[in-house]
Amino acid sequence: MSIELREIDKHFGQYHALQKISLSIQPGELVALLGPSGSGKTSLLRIIAGLETLDEGTILFDQKEVVHLSAKERNIGFVFQHYALFNHMTVFDNVAYGLKVRPKKLRPSKKEIEDKVIELLSLVKLEHFAKRYPSQLSGGQRQRVALARALAVEPKVLLLDEPFGALDAKVRKDLRRWLRKLHNDYHITSIFVTHDQEEALDVADRIVIMNEGRIEQIGSPVEVYENPASPFVYDFLGNVNLFKGRLRKGELINGDFSFKVPGSNLDSEQETVGYVRPHDVAIEKEVRPNTVKATVLHIHPIGATIHIELHRPDTNDYLEAEITKEFFTQLAIEKGDTVYIHPKQLKVFVPEDFSI
Amino acid sequence: MASLTAKKQKAFRLPGFKLSFGFTIFYVSLLILLPLSMILLHSLQLTWGEFWTIISDPRAVASYKLTIGASLVAALINVVFGTIIAWVLVRYTFPLKSLMDGLVDLPFALPTAVAGIALTALYAPNGWIGQFFDFKIAFTPLGIMIALTFIGLPFVVRTVQPVLESFRIEEEEASASLGANRMQTIRHVIFPTLIPAILTGFTLAFARALGEYGSVVFIAGNMPMKTEITPLFIMTKLEQYDYVGATAIASVMLIGSFFFLLTMNIIQWLIQRKYTKRVGA
Amino acid sequence: MTENVLEQPHTLPKVKIDSPTSEPKWIRRSLITISVLFLSLFLLLPLVMIFMTAFQKGVDVYLASITNSEALSAIRLTFLVVLIVVPLNTLFGVLSAWLISKYHFKGKNILLTLIDLPFAVSPVIAGLIFVLLFGAQGLFGEWLLERDIFIIFALPGIILATLFVTVPFVARELIPLMQAQGQSEEEASHSLGANGFQTFMRITLPKIKWGLLYGVILCNARVIGEFGAVSVVSGHIRGLTNTMPLHIEVLYNEYQFTAAFAVASLMSLLALATIIAKNIIEWRTKEVSK
Numbered sequence: 048m049s050i051e052l053r054e055i056d057k058h059f060g061q062y063h064a065l066q067k068i069s070l071s072i073q074p075g076e077l078v079a080l081l082g083p084s085g086s087g088k089t090s091l092l093r094i095i096a097g098l099e100t101l102d103e104g105t106i107l108f109d110q111k112e113v114v115h116l117s118a119k120e121r122n123i124g125f126v127f128q129h130y131a132l133f134n135h136m137t138v139f140d141n142v143a144y145g146l147k148v149r150p151k152k153l154r155p156s157k158k159e160i161e162d163k164v165i166e167l168l169s170l171v172k173l174e175h176f177a178k179r180y181p182s183q184l185s186g187g188q189r190q191r192v193a194l195a196r197a198l199a200v201e202p203k204v205l206l207l208d209e210p211f212g213a214l215d216a217k218v219r220k221d222l223r224r225w226l227r228k229l230h231n232d233y234h235i236t237s238i239f240v241t242h243d244q245e246e247a248l249d250v251a252d253r254i255v256i257m258n259e260g261r262i263e264q265i266g267s268p269v270e271v272y273e274n275p276a277s278p279f280v281y282d283f284l285g286n287v288n289l290f291k292g293r294l295r296k297g298e299l300i301n302g303d304f305s306f307k308v309p310g311s312n313l314d315s316e317q318e319t320v321g322y323v324r325p326h327d328v329a330i331e332k333e334v335r336p337n338t339v340k341a342t343v344l345h346i347h348p349i350g351a352t353i354h355i356e357l358h359r360p361d362t363n364d365y366l367e368a369e370i371t372k373e374f375f376t377q378l379a380i381e382k383g384d385t386v387y388i389h390p391k392q393l394k395v396f397v398p399e400d401f402s403i
Numbered sequence: 404m405a406s407l408t409a410k411k412q413k414a415f416r417l418p419g420f421k422l423s424f425g426f427t428i429f430y431v432s433l434l435i436l437l438p439l440s441m442i443l444l445h446s447l448q449l450t451w452g453e454f455w456t457i458i459s460d461p462r463a464v465a466s467y468k469l470t471i472g473a474s475l476v477a478a479l480i481n482v483v484f485g486t487i488i489a490w491v492l493v494r495y496t497f498p499l500k501s502l503m504d505g506l507v508d509l510p511f512a513l514p515t516a517v518a519g520i521a522l523t524a525l526y527a528p529n530g531w532i533g534q535f536f537d538f539k540i541a542f543t544p545l546g547i548m549i550a551l552t553f554i555g556l557p558f559v560v561r562t563v564q565p566v567l568e569s570f571r572i573e574e575e576e577a578s579a580s581l582g583a584n585r586m587q588t589i590r591h592v593i594f595p596t597l598i599p600a601i602l603t604g605f606t607l608a609f610a611r612a613l614g615e616y617g618s619v620v621f622i623a624g625n626m627p628m629k630t631e632i633t634p635l636f637i638m639t640k641l642e643q644y645d646y647v648g649a650t651a652i653a654s655v656m657l658i659g660s661f662f663f664l665l666t667m668n669i670i671q672w673l674i675q676r677k678y679t680k681r682v683g684a
Numbered sequence: 685m686t687e688n689v690l691e692q693p694h695t696l697p698k699v700k701i702d703s704p705t706s707e708p709k710w711i712r713r714s715l716i717t718i719s720v721l722f723l724s725l726f727l728l729l730p731l732v733m734i735f736m737t738a739f740q741k742g743v744d745v746y747l748a749s750i751t752n753s754e755a756l757s758a759i760r761l762t763f764l765v766v767l768i769v770v771p772l773n774t775l776f777g778v779l780s781a782w783l784i785s786k787y788h789f790k791g792k793n794i795l796l797t798l799i800d801l802p803f804a805v806s807p808v809i810a811g812l813i814f815v816l817l818f819g820a821q822g823l824f825g826e827w828l829l830e831r832d833i834f835i836i837f838a839l840p841g842i843i844l845a846t847l848f849v850t851v852p853f854v855a856r857e858l859i860p861l862m863q864a865q866g867q868s869e870e871e872a873s874h875s876l877g878a879n880g881f882q883t884f885m886r887i888t889l890p891k892i893k894w895g896l897l898y899g900v901i902l903c904n905a906r907v908i909g910e911f912g913a914v915s916v917v918s919g920h921i922r923g924l925t926n927t928m929p930l931h932i933e934v935l936y937n938e939y940q941f942t943a944a945f946a947v948a949s950l951m952s953l954l955a956l957a958t959i960i961a962k963n964i965i966e967w968r969t970k971e972v973s974k
Binding site for chain 3: 416417418426428430431436437439441442445484488491494499501505506507509511512516518522524525531532549552553575576579610611614633634641650653656657660661
């Protein structure tokens with residue numbers, strides 16, 4: 048099922064939670080709503096589900112307007128951050144709930160319900176836990192029950208609100224992979240909310256990055272990571288080093304060095320910030336043209352990537368660099384060494400008013 | 404120095420154990436255990452036959468029936484209305500809500516004798532409420548039930564209220580998103596989680612009603628065999644200096660409440676265990 | 685219909701959907717009405733009636749009813765009992781809560797049950813047990829009689845019966861509170877060199893002060909209002925062993941309704957003050973936990 052949101056607006060009292068959000072989602076897509084807390088991502092998800100009302104705008108499921116439908120009429124599956132399992136019901140009864148509450152005419156027979164529940168429980172690998180109560184399960188198992196419960200009503204859309212937020216790192220990774228697989232097998236249009244950029248980049252077909260009630264950027268994981276549309280996206284999607292300086296004639300002048308910024312050829316000078324990912328910071332042992340001196344403050348030598356903290360005496364800035372283990376061995380630097388650095392890639396966001 | 408072995412080591416304890424332990428045991432023994440054991444001591448002075456004659460006296464049996472019956476009805480009324488009131492206070496907003504919320508505590512704070520005379524005056528045949536009814540309310544079992552409802556209400560409201568307050572709205576949303584209508588959500592999702600609290604409220608209200616004296620004595624009429632509750636029957640025996648009889652009846656009451664509380668605790672424990680027991684692999 | 689929507693994406697559907705977590709308006713309205721009616725009829729009306737009856741015959745009669753010597757002596761006796769019982773049960777509440785929340789020992793559950801016991805005992809029986817202990821035919825009856833010590837039908841009996849009835853109030857408030865707070869802060873204080881008393885005064889007391897006050901207020905209300913137990917042990921000696929509730933009973937039984945309700949109104953004011961104080965404390969506790 049395709050989902051289309053048009054100019055959705057929502058206030059909570061004085062607080063403008065969502066500001067004219069428009070978004071269209073293709074059938075079978077797995078979309079992540081990514082943003083910091085308070086960005087409006089959960090409100091948007093709840094509005095799509097019908098758990099929250101909207102002030103203005105339209106929601107279309109398969110071109111049909113659904114705003115006037117209540118949550119129970121929208122045929123969605125919703126998975127909550129804290130599972131929201133019914134603690135007084137067994138795992139079996141939790142999963143069967145959505146089928147059992149159907150009106151008599153639409154309700155499947157007892158046998159059909161049982162078959163369906165057992166099928167779903169084996170899908171989430173919990174078939175032996177049918178008679179247990181939620182309090183007897185681990186967090187990961189509970190969230191799987193919650194997923195099976197949501198899938199039982201054969202929803203056209205699966206909505207997940209920080210589904211892995213309450214789980215520990217290891218379980219989170221397992222479930223993430225498992226959700227991806229589930230989605231590949233079933234192709235239900237799915238939207239999940241997360242504040243974890245790694246999770247979004249890892250799982251989603253497309254990422255919608257939200258900030259302060261607005262969409263900052265929509266794109267595939269590669270697009271948003273490689274070509275962030277705004278400083279916010281750049282910052283939110285990973286560690287970043289700031290090169291504060293002045294932009295003059297297509298060059299960013301920063302302390303002792305300058306860097307060509309493609310696509311910006313302003314005549315006037317202006318203050319600006321260049322963004323450089325840690326893995327785009329090149330480190331040299333010898334001084335070369337257009338490099339800048341820095342001191343090695345600290346080396347984290349764990350893993351395949353070596354993280355290096357640096358200090359620039361010219362601007363008194365602190366920088367972070369990431370290099371491969373191989374290159375690190377080649378380079379043979381130690382804490383306290385003086386090195387020369389330059390950005391391999393630098394992104395400058397020019398305010399629109401000044402660009403030509 | 405090798406002799407400093409495990410023997411010398413002690414688990415760390417905050418200071419004050421001896422003082423608090425000594426004082427607590429002393430206080431409880433002297434003020435609760437010793438006096439209560441008097442019931443046992445005095446009852447044991449009777450032979451079983453004498454004891455049975457006293458406690459199976461028709462007047463005593465009538466008082467048990469009335470006390471248990473009126474307490475049960477009152478506690479059930481409180482379960483129904485107390486749950487509704489707790490629901491309304493937690494879920495809805497309406498004018499004067501905090502006044503109503505505060506009012507619920509009145510039976511806890513108001514002396515029972517004051518409640519007793521006020522209710523009697525209200526429900527007497529010529530009282531503000533009594534005058535509208537063709538039948539008598541005060542000085543009948545109906546009046547006793549009203550007094551017991553009055554004193555029991557806060558027990559139900561104040562045990563159900565916090566459970567409703569901490570109820571996670573997500574479970575209701577999950578139920579709605581799975582296609583349940585509001586009545587189904589209330590019946591299958593909300594109500595079952597309130598049962599332990601409602602049972603506790605019922606237990607407290609009923610236990611309190613069984614022993615209640617002050618608010619009932621004025622409105623009851625105190626006619627032997629008709630409107631005489633057990634605590635009042637004990638009082639009557641005391642006024643006639645029949646300490647033996649009073650003690651025997653008191654022991655019946657104590658044993659009765661004990662078994663009632665025990666039963667309710669077992670029920671609660673069974674409910675608890677159902678949801679949390681570990682299932683062997 | 686579908687196309688229409690597509691062409692005019694800004695149209696706002698005017699159909700209001702019910703919130704998925706609330707009930708239809710008519711159900712909300714009727715439940716609120718039922719609750720308000722029930723509370724008004726059962727709780728508010730008696731309160732209104734007490735004050736109206738008390739002032740029925742004017743302010744002069746009212747004042748006379750609460751300032752005559754018998755009323756004054758009942759008030760004095762009640763406050764004397766409060767001054768003795770409340771501090772004792774507060775001390776017990778704090779010490780027993782400290783014991784139960786900070787240490788592990790055998791029989792803890794039995795002790796907890798014993799502390800709760802007075803809640804489950806009828807006030808009449810609470811009075812009776814002290815009569816059986818100290819009354820003329822009681823265990824120590826003769827021994828006391830020989831020495832001219834009067835406990836039953838005298839102040840000590842009233843105090844003992846009231847003590848018994850109100851034992852659990854402070855303890856029951858503090859035990860769950862102190863158990864929830866754990867003891868790591870006390871252990872930290874001890875490791876920094878504070879002794880037990882310093883630790884209690886500087887660490888524990890500030891953490892439990894609102895809960896303690898709450899318990900004290902509830903205990904106080906019950907001490908003032910206790911009727912059944914005191915009724916058994918007091919002997920109803922006018923001007924000597926009548927507390928306020930007993931005084932009300934006497935007036936009521938003598939058909940002095942206005943006077944009875946005048947004293948009752950005084951006690952109702954104390955009850956209202958109790959409720960207000962309780963709400964302030966609850967409000968404070970919520971503010972702090974925010």
